[in-house]
Each structure stands twice: as C-alpha cells, then as structure tokens.
Amino acid sequence: MEYVSIDSLNVYFFMWAAVLVFFMKAGFVLLEIGQIRRKNVAAHMSLKFLDMSIVLIAYLFVGYAVSYGMQYLWGTLVPGGVDTGSFAHYIKMVMFAIAAVTIVTGAVAERIKTSGYVIGALMIGAVIYPIIESFAWGSSGFLANIGFHDFAGAGVVHLVGGVLGLTAAAVLGPRKGRFKNGKPIPIPGHDVTYVVIGAFILAFGWYGFNIGSAAFIAGDGSNIASVAIATTMALAGGTLAAALVTKGDPIWCANGMCAGLVAVCAGADMFSPLNALVVGSFAGLQTPFVFRFVEECGIDDTCGVIPVHAVSGLWGVLAAGLFIPAISLMSQAISAVVIILVAGVSGLVVYGSLKKLGLLRVSENAEDIGLDEYLYEMNVYPEIPIGRES
Amino acid sequence: MEYVSIDSLNVYFFMWAAVLVFFMKAGFVLLEIGQIRRKNVAAHMSLKFLDMSIVLIAYLFVGYAVSYGMQYLWGTLVPGGVDTGSFAHYIKMVMFAIAAVTIVTGAVAERIKTSGYVIGALMIGAVIYPIIESFAWGSSGFLANIGFHDFAGAGVVHLVGGVLGLTAAAVLGPRKGRFKNGKPIPIPGHDVTYVVIGAFILAFGWYGFNIGSAAFIAGDGSNIASVAIATTMALAGGTLAAALVTKGDPIWCANGMCAGLVAVCAGADMFSPLNALVVGSFAGLQTPFVFRFVEECGIDDTCGVIPVHAVSGLWGVLAAGLFIPAISLMSQAISAVVIILVAGVSGLVVYGSLKKLGLLRVSENAEDIGLDEYLYEMNVYPEIPIGRES
C-alpha cells in the first residue's frame, strides 16, 4: 500500500480552506446589498466583481511578493517559476486578500464612484494590505518579531479592512439624508433576508478562513479541531450577545455572529472554548453600541463595518494577549497601534487624494436617482413595483 | 518523506463534514421562510439564530456530556481538559445537534413566542436530544446494544426533530385562518425560490452529514464513496417520486428531495444504490399525502416537518431493517418506538408546560399584524409594497 505524504494532505487542506474563503464573497455581497437600497444594488455588486478580479490579479503580480518575498514579483509564481511549494500557500493567501479588500465596500456603499473605489481597492490589494501582511506574517516580519500573534487575521485582515473602511467613510461623508441637523436618520436597506443568509454564508466560509489558517494538520489533528471549536463558540457568543441586547433583531444577530468570528481570529488556535465564548460574546455585545456611537460621530458606516471588523478585530487582537498567557498583551497592543496607524494613514492618503481628484463621490443627481439607473439604466428587480416612500 | 497519520486525515474529514452540516442552517432558514408569510420572516430568522447559538453553548456544557460521558460536563472538553481525541468528534456532533433542534421551527412557525421557543430549544439541545443520542450512539447505549442501526440519524436526528415538531404544533394549535369549519385552507408562503434554494443548500450540507457519519475513512475509501452513492440515489428518488405525484410542483420536489435524504440516513452505509433509490423514492412519494393527512387531522405543520422529518425518518429506520440483512427489523422497530415515545412524551411535557405558563403562543393581535411588526417594528423588505389580499 502506498502512503500519503504530509505535503499532499496539507495542500489539499489549503485548497479546501481557500475555496471556502472564496465563497465568502457571496456572503459579503448578500450581507451588504441587503443593507442598502434597491436603487444601488447593481452598482454595488459591480464593485464586488471589480475589487475581486482586480485584487486577484494584482496580488499575483505584486501583492504576494510584497508580503512574502520579492522573488515572487511579476507573477513568477508560475509552474516552472521559482517555487512550486508556494502554490498552495499563494492560493490561500490570495483568497484572504480579496476578503480583506472587500470589507471596505460595506462602509462606502451607495455613494462611492466606481473609478475611485477600484483604484482604492487596487492600492489596498497590491500594496497596503500586503505591507501589513508582511509585517505580521512575512518571513521575519517586524511585528512577528516582537511577538505579535494573529492566527487568522483579526488584525491583519479585519482591523485593516475596518480601519480602511472607516477612513473611506469619513472622507466620503454621509449619504444624502443620513443625518438631519446632525441627528442620524436610518436609511433602511432593502432585504433583511439577504443580510441573514449573507451572514450564514460568511460564517460557513469563515471555517475555511480560521481552520485553514493552520500551517498544517498536526499528527493527531487536534490543532485544527480546537480552532473549529473556538470558532464555533465565538460565533455562538457573538450571535447570542447581540441578540440579548437587541431583543433578537436578526440584523444584529447577523452582525453579532460576524463580529464574534472576527474577534476569535487572532487567537483561534489557542483560545479555550470558554475563552472563545467570552471573546465572541463581547464582540457581539459591542456591535450595536459602537454602531450607534459611530453614527453619533456623524460617520455613515452603511453596513456596520466599523463595529464588526475594526472594533471586533482590535478587540480580538487584544483579547489574545489578555486570555492567552503565552501571548504578550503589550506586543498585541503595539501591533494593533501599528496596524491602525498604517491602515489609517494610508486610507486617509488614498481616499483623500481620490477625493481631491474628484474620483471619490458620485454626483448628487446620481445619488438621488440611484446608481443603477445612473450607471446602467438598470432596474435590478424589473418586475417589483417600487414601494419606498420617496 | 513524512507520511500522514490516520488521525489527522480523519480529523480533517470530520471538519469538512461539520462545516457542511453547519451550512445546513442557511438551508433551513431559506426553506422555512419561503414557506411562511413575509410579515413573520424576521421573527423566524431570529428563532434560527437563537436556537443555534443557545444549543451550541448548551451542548458544549451539558449535551455532549449527556450523550458521550459525564467526564465532558461543564465544558471540560477544553485544551488541557480530559480528552483531546474528542475535539473533532465534538465539533461534528454539535453540528448534528443544532440541525436536530432546528427542525422544530418548521412546525411552529408564525405563531410561537420567542421565549417559549428558546426554552424548548434549550431543553431539546441540552437534554432530550442528547439522551436519545446516548441511547443510540453513546458508548453502550441501550438501543445500540439491542442492535439499533442508525448510521446518520434518520431516527436520532430526524425522527426526534419531527416528533418534537409534531407535539409542538399540536400543543400550539393552528395559525389563525388555517382551518375554516375544520376544512384546511392553505396559507401560501412568500417565496418559492427560497424554498428551492434552501433545499439545495440542505442537500449540499447533507453530504457532509451522511458521508461525515462514517467513523473514519477506510483504507480504500470505499466506505465513504458508497455512502455518497446511496445519498445521491435517495435524493434522486425522493425528488423524482415527489415530482411524479405532484406534476413537478417545485415545492414538493424540494420537500421530496429532503425526505429522500432523511430516509437514507439510517442505512446509508449499507444500502446498495438500488436500495437507496427505492427508500428515497418512497419517502418522497409519501410526503404530499402525509402532509395532506396531517392537515385533515387539524394539525398545522407550517413547513411540512412531519412528512419530511418524522415519517421519512421512521421509514428510514424501518427500511434499514427491511433491506439490509445484517440489520434486525425488530431492533429497528423497537428503537423507533422508543424514540417516538421519548421524543413525544418530552415534547408534550415541555410544550404543554410552556403553554400552561403562557410562554408558548403569541397574542392574536401579534399574529394578525405580524410578528416582525409586533416584535421589531420591522419590515423585512422595506421597499416591496405589500401585495397580499388580507
């Protein structure tokens, strides 16, 4: 009988994970479009297609090299190229990259220009995210060297995506009608079912994200099983805590579930089930309050990216230091600050410049009539009469 | 070259399966909300979030211990806890548990109180389901000892869930307007597409459920491949049979597909493809007729849980005895009776008590205006004008 090599199992394991992470895209699409108005749905989906395809390409040519070594520059990661051993790693990491980049759309929905958004996504996917990735996960990254532990990207993916979203939303300004005399007025989305199904698709893919963040499957498999348990408990805690403070409002349950999953990422490999439950619960708990606070600050975070990704990501990074003796809270805190600074400053520069160039925000007219009509003369649900009180 | 240990492959295999089973949640949500009215959709999704998060937690602390040994009580299943070997088993079984518990919502939709439903789900997930699980799958469970064979839970999961749903629906009483002078009046759901997509998501996850019910992958892999074949043929038979007796009505095709998948669970490891085809076909065939019969009995089984889970589960348990020489029909029958009794009596006690305490059924007013408006002042599709003749 022939036996299986460790490599072939781990490559297959990475494929499994990468494919699940890819599917998170469908989750993001549904989660987000459910929270926006029907008149902007096609345009929003277009952003999601564009950021995905552009980042997939940019990361092959540039991003992966920035993160993991210049020998990979310009797509030399090809059969016959430098390093066949990196194939599986590449495919996993590129899926992480498209997830990180696409977080931003949730914060800028219903008012950003396609051109500006795409340029921003390209900058993030090719440069900003890979730089931070290299700090934390690159060989001899400087955050890694000071002891930063971020197993599945609470910091590298979610805090980065969330902070970039925050800067973009701040630079863009709120949607028309979102505030009246400084008071926030909710702009209901168009489909709560999509929000919920999107969140479940995300959670499904998240198992690939978290479990697949293991560098290999240990001999008895316990390393990946314990990640799965931590992930599950954080998901449960995030959902339940959000439910408790909102009487079970399904929009918040969906967001709380995601928040719990974000927070657990940093220490999913080392949290006990109880740790994970607590970490996830707190993430879910803060979500509605932070969302409200962000609103009060005059920032229009369309889909709640700031509480779900930025704050939960930050909390997750710190919680790993708090709960796990082997991880230094100080290292975690310093790393969080570094990440926030790098992401925040880059975000301000990128979106600030785009604004200066007039590439960031659609015209008031386009916002009024809706981006779908404006850009595509398209009605996303041609047979459903329009029922919103205008 | 290093080789892969059996353990690490099997743990990974369990993770794959568990993650697929987790995703069934999204399938249940869509399948069920498609069959209810729009005015109750948010509230229904809230139930699904709540039962999932609560059972995930309760099963960690109590349920798994009830099923598989008191050494696991109070979450001692932690890194550094009693038994790292159980991690992967735990994660698979907790996903089975959330599936079993969530079957009930389909029978009680559009009229149950959140509090009552959640208490019921907690009782089922922490105690009732684990007890039955321990009988069948626990080490030296007494049904296992008399030769009960239930490979993937036709009895333990579906018959239990279906019978609990039946008791809950019976205790709750029908939705307002469901019967007129004793004659059943259909209350159409709001979205047939959701019913169909939900069923396909369920079937997708079901492969994880069934294939993942193997305790390990055999050396030549034939054990899991033959489960996959049986599952596929049962799915085909269930769909086709339901189609034939309903002229291809997609709601029934969806339900028939699920019924076939339920029925094959008991003997999916031993059924030949032809066995599975016959078993699945009969399950699909009975679905519309049993649904009609249940209606005539005055029971309002909103989403058809009784034919799809209870009756198909029962049929599957018996069919394993009928078709597979190595399995005793008598043991299967006795076990089915035990399961029906335990689930039925517990269901009557739990839901009966909740009714007594006034925690079971929403007010007539809430039912009239819709649970979403009543509980959340929420309109689940804010831009779609309301088109139902009231």
Place this chain on the structure above:
Amino acid sequence: MEYVSIDSLNVYFFMWAAVLVFFMKAGFVLLEIGQIRRKNVAAHMSLKFLDMSIVLIAYLFVGYAVSYGMQYLWGTLVPGGVDTGSFAHYIKMVMFAIAAVTIVTGAVAERIKTSGYVIGALMIGAVIYPIIESFAWGSSGFLANIGFHDFAGAGVVHLVGGVLGLTAAAVLGPRKGRFKNGKPIPIPGHDVTYVVIGAFILAFGWYGFNIGSAAFIAGDGSNIASVAIATTMALAGGTLAAALVTKGDPIWCANGMCAGLVAVCAGADMFSPLNALVVGSFAGLQTPFVFRFVEECGIDDTCGVIPVHAVSGLWGVLAAGLFIPAISLMSQAISAVVIILVAGVSGLVVYGSLKKLGLLRVSENAEDIGLDEYLYEMNVYPEIPIGRES
C-alpha cells in the same frame, strides 16, 4: 502510528469535489431564474429538479456504463458489484453529468414543455453526453487516442452542453415578443441579484469541478494547487474583461466570470497563471459580443448559454492547444469539430423529433399567462404585487 493510504485520500478528495459540483445546481438555478420572468420561475425550477433526478438515475443504470465500460450496465456498480474502486469515480462523474445536462435549460427557458425537456435531458444524460465522454475520457476513447486534452471538460461538458442548448433554442424558436420585425427586443429577467449570487455559487462549485478533475493528489500536492491558481486567474480575467467592455454591468460580470471558468477547463492542469489569465479574459471579453451576434441571428438564447458554454468551451479547447506546447492544436481542433458534430447532430435529431411529436413547445396561451399559472396555478412570490408593464 497508522498511515493513510493514497486511495483513501483520493477518495475523500473526490467526495469533496463531487459535493461541490453537486452544489453548482443551486448556482445554475439562481443564475437562470434571475434571467427569466417571474411568471415562469416555478416551472423552470421544476425542470432543474427533474433533469437532476432523472440523470442521476439514468447515469447509474446506463450512462456510466456507456462512458466507462459495459460491465457497469444496469447499476451493477453496487456494493458486491463489479468494482468497488469505481465508486468514487462514479460519484464524481455523475455530478459532472448533471452539470452538463442542465446547461441546456438556460437556452430554452420560458417556452419549453416539461415533457419534451425531460425526454431530451434523459437522452443527453443516458446516451449523448456519455458517448462523448467515452470518446474523450473513456479507456481508449478515440479522441483521447489522437491526443485530445480536456482536463475538466471545456469540450466534454461545456461545449457539449452549449451546442445542445444552441440546437434546442434554434429548433424551439424564440419566445413571443423576443423579436419585432427581426429586431431583437430584450426581455428583462426578474432578479439581477440572483444572477450574481448564482454565478458565485457556480464559481465556488467550479473549484470542485476543476481541482477535482485531477486523477489524484500528487505527492507534493502541486498538481492540484496549480489547477486552483489557473482556475482563479481565469475567473479573474473573465470577470474583468467582461466588466471592461460593459462598464461593469453585473449581469455581464457574472456571465464573464463563468465564461472564464469554462475556458480554463481544458488546460487547467497545464496553463501557467498568465496563460489562464489570458484565456479567461478572452472568454469574458467575447461573451457580450457573441450574445449580441446570436441575437442578431434570430436565436433566443435566454440565459446566454451559447457565449458562456459553447463558445468559451470551444475557445478553451483550442487555447489549450495554442498555449501549451505539449498539446497538439490540431488534435484539439479535430476533437472540437467531432464534439460539435456529435452534439449538434444529436441535438437537432432529438429536439427536431420532439418538435415533430408536438412535445417541445408550450402553447401560446401558456406562454402568455406564464408557465407557473398554466402548469401549477402557482404564484411564485404570492405577496409581491405584479409590476411588469404587460
């Protein structure tokens, strides 16, 4: 420690892939119903259930034997049957078969009779597709012998499905109102979101299709990783190219993504990432233009099956010969011609005969009032008022 046999890993790997391919069904359903009118949605979903269940059964009894050897005839592929080693292969190939067959619905939607469609699907699944499969993938298939390389079915699955769709659409004739004095008039579908989510589900499943087309996982796993990279780059190229020529129209992005995935199939095992990017991009690029051209020819290809499956499949087959030195362009071209001839002639015969027998096209009245009302007296979204200008 016990080690894992190559067989058990590969069987598990096939199961993973097969289950993903199964899930493509949900993607096809959403992609297609999004592109049709609401009044025909239930009937269309019924076709999808019927073709799936019938082909699953027919392929077990006949199709697999036609493709891979008469020893498998009449379902002898059973435990205790001829060849346990074929189980896993069977389950993978039957999922490929249901995908191939179901491509046709996209071309004939909104006007085909259930009976005619089902008979056609049965012919394809039991005979036509297996014959072509045996040419290319069967032991000593004659196309295989002349050096035809079709790793994941750009020719065998997509070109076949697309050409059959083309013949069916041509024989059926266009939907009422699709052309006015020979000028094409678009008939908008009912849900662009479904189109997009359907495409993402398809892409997700496609990873199973492509990666799972590997006959085994190589010792270092690099064979499956490089398939994954090629698949990803083709998907990115197809999406981006379609976006560029349509200003990001999400319907075209969705179709372009699928077109890229089709085209990469033939050489996904040997394309470099750059090859795959170019191959996918061209597939995405041609999609809107070919669709327009097909329209101008007076053929009503409801969901764009011809550009996405037929033309992209053809391009993929040729591209493998163009870009990969080890593959003969001549063999690819000859094989493409053979496939087109066999599929085209069979399609004309089957659909032509069905037309003669009056089994192909619904009555004008049924088309007017909608198939759902006509066949099932069903309103697929009972609470959404009808808003299309009739």
Place this chain on the structure above:
Amino acid sequence: MKMVKAIIRPEKFPDVKNSLFDIGVVSLTTKNVKGRGNQKGLVQQWRGREYCVELLDKMELEIVIIDDMVEKVVDAIVNSAKTGEPGDGKIFIVPIEDVVRIRTGERRSSALH
C-alpha cells in the same frame, strides 16, 4: 350613479367585503394606497434606530352603484370598517355620469352588475 370611494384599514377589508355582500354589493375595485391624516405615522426600526413612516398603508375601495344604494353602502362600510381609532378612513361620494360594460357595450345602470 355614484362612485363610493372608501379608504379603509387593510386589515378591515374582509369584514367590509362581507357586509357589502350582505346588502348585495359584490362588484368592486380595490387599490393599495398610502395615506396620511389624523393618525400618527408608523414608527419603524432599522438596526434598532427608529424612523417614522409617514404614509400608512390603506386600502381604497371603489364601488359604483345606483344613487339609491349610496346610503346603504356607506352604512355598511362605516359599520364594518370602524374601530374608533384615528385612521379608520374616509368615504368620498363621486358623481358618475355613465357606465359601460366592456363585455357587452351595455350602458348606465344595466351595465353595473
């Protein structure tokens, strides 16, 4: 002939329909409308923050009848649609100069039923 145009609460429609049936009025046309008046707007929530929907869902019935039936119809509607709370709606009486039955070309009151 007159058109009785009644704006009612949608949930009262089944009762109104029945009491119209009792006085022999079967034919009618209905519309989903939105209205505002004395009744306060509806408070709704999104992500837990309240907003007010000013225009409330109402149902409009249009019933064309001979003059002699007007009071009967008005009474039937008032009695069956009333809850006593603001928002019960209004009835407007509109003159109708002629009626045609499309199926037959009949005119005036003979076209009505």
Place this chain on the structure above:
Amino acid sequence: MKMVKAIIRPEKFPDVKNSLFDIGVVSLTTKNVKGRGNQKGLVQQWRGREYCVELLDKMELEIVIIDDMVEKVVDAIVNSAKTGEPGDGKIFIVPIEDVVRIRTGERRSSALH
C-alpha cells in the same frame, strides 16, 4: 371635460393602448388594481391544495379628455378590451371640473395634451 376610467384585463393593455393611439389619445395614467364582479375568483394552489383568490388583477386606465372625445374613447376601449368573457371590465365616466398642467400652469382643455 371628463375622465374615462376604465378597468380592463391587464393582458389587454397593449391592444387598448394601440387603439387609443389610433384615435389620437396618447396621455393616460394606469394603475394596478384588483377587482371582483361577475368573473369567478382565481383558483390557486399551494402545496397542491387549492385556494381561491377572490380579487383579480386588473388594470385601471384614467384618461382625461374633452367631452367630444368621450364616445370615441369608449368605443376604442370597448373594441380593443373585449373578450366576451365575464371579467372584461367596466368604464366609468367621471366629470372633471378643471385641469392644470403643472409644468406651465395652463388650465382647462389646453392643459390636456
């Protein structure tokens, strides 16, 4: 001026539109309405069990015209909307006292087209 208010089968709208166009009537307003009358309700199924939808989908046209056009418009509608089966619908003639074109403030018949 009069308003011709016609309730027709939705599937007849394209024909009605064309025959109105032939007599020079372009401007009109349409609504999706539901109605009941002589036509029996629609039998629908859910899970294979039948139920009856009493209110049927109809389309309402409102066309405001000068008095002299009324008969022409009525004829055009009757001729194009008729199937001869119950449910073809009704036309109601409603007096209109004045018309204003919002764009210009024009009044009466000059505001009509």
Place this chain on the structure above:
Amino acid sequence: MKMVKAIIRPEKFPDVKNSLFDIGVVSLTTKNVKGRGNQKGLVQQWRGREYCVELLDKMELEIVIIDDMVEKVVDAIVNSAKTGEPGDGKIFIVPIEDVVRIRTGERRSSALH
C-alpha cells in the same frame, strides 16, 4: 367639496408634501401609478441592449378639500412639483358630493380633517 387629483413626479413628493403642509393641508392619499403623455419613455438596458419603458412611474395624490381651498392647493402643488420639463404632470379637479368619516360617521366638510 372637491378632490384635487394630482399626478406628479415621485421624487417631488417630499417638496409637495411640505408646501401642502405650509397651507394647512395634512390629509391626503397617495398611489403609485404609471403614466404616459408628452414625456418620452424611459430607456432601460438589459444585458446592454436597450429597451424602452413607455409607462413611467408617477405618484398620484388625492386630496379632498372644501371648494375655497382649491386654488390654494393647486398653487401649492404647481409651485412645488414643477421642474419645467415634460412629465411634471397634471392636476384634475373632481367634484365630490359628500364625505364621511368612518370613525365617527360625520358628514360633509366636518368629516374632512
């Protein structure tokens, strides 16, 4: 009493509502309607190919008021709904013979507000 029946652009509704409010008119009923007139149809695309939607989304307001208010209401609507482009809509004045408040049974003008 009169019914002022105004067909306006949906996006102008908030302005119209406010200017009606300014002259004390709160109560009104609205409908989503579709219309055609001088304004050209809307070009839409599907898969990049254009098609024309002939009937455009409009909003209809029905406001029943005492005769003395008619001119004020007309002015308020004209001023707030006008853009000057074809498609601004029309106002029709319809006579109303009586009004009933369902909640109280009140009649005529006292039933109006």
